[in-house]
Each structure stands twice: as structure tokens, then as C-alpha cells.
Amino acid sequence: MTREPTQVDRHHRRPRSRGGSNHPNNISVVRRSDHKAYHRLFSNMLPDELAAMLTDTWIDPDYYLVAIPRKKPPKKKRRVRMYCTDCEAEVLKHLRRTCRKE
Numbered sequence: 001m002t003r004e005p006t007q008v009d010r011h012h013r014r015p016r017s018r019g020g021s022n023h024p025n026n027i028s029v030v031r032r033s034d035h036k037a038y039h040r041l042f043s044n045m046l047p048d049e050l051a052a053m054l055t056d057t058w059i060d061p062d063y064y065l066v067a068i069p070r071k072k073p074p075k076k077k078r079r080v081r082m083y084c085t086d087c088e089a090e091v092l093k094h095l096r097r098t099c100r101k102e
Contacts, residue, residue, distance in 0.1 A: 015044040
């Protein structure tokens with residue numbers, strides 16, 4: 001007996017209809033049956049809406065779910081190029097030498 005291959009879907013973690021993108025960080029590959037079930041249950045809810053709905057409806061009243069945003073990694077600093085106004089040579093920011101114009 002042969003097994004049929006599992007069908008998969010691309011799930012947008014933040015729905016495109018709610019400002020999500022097609023960036024790989026926003027896409028999860030999930031089984032098609034799980035994807036359909038998720039959207040049947042939760043539609044296009046965002047994490048905070050989903051946590052509130054689950055807490056109000058399904059979770060033990062002594063507990064509650066919280067959706068905490070992940071901290072974004074700091075942006076990489078871009079190197080700023082500075083040039084001498086006299087000779088137009090590139091000058092490093094931390095050096096305070098002046099150009100010796102001849």
C-alpha cells in the first residue's frame with residue numbers, strides 16, 4: 001500500500017489582509033489540513049486577538065494567555081563616509097586629523 005504525499009500550504013503568520021508580507025520570516029509551511037483547520041477556527045486574527053478569544057472562551061479561568069511581541073534585533077549601523085572639504089579625501093569619523101593642503 002502506497003502512502004499519498006502530504007499536501008502543504010504556505011501560511012502567512014501575519015495575514016496579508018492585516019499588513020503581513022510575503023517575506024520568508026512571515027511564511028510557515030504547514031500541512032494543508034492543519035492550515036484549513038486554523039483558518040476555520042481563528043480566521044485572520046492577530047496574536048493578541050487570538051489570545052484574548054482563547055482566554056475568554058477555552059482557557060481555565062485561573063489562567064490567561066498573553067501574546068508578547070518579540071524583540072526585534074537592533075538594526076545594523078551603516079558606515080557614514082565623511083570627506084575632507086579641502087582635498088575631498090575620505091576621513092574616518094573617529095580621527096580628528098586635518099588635511100595639509102599644499
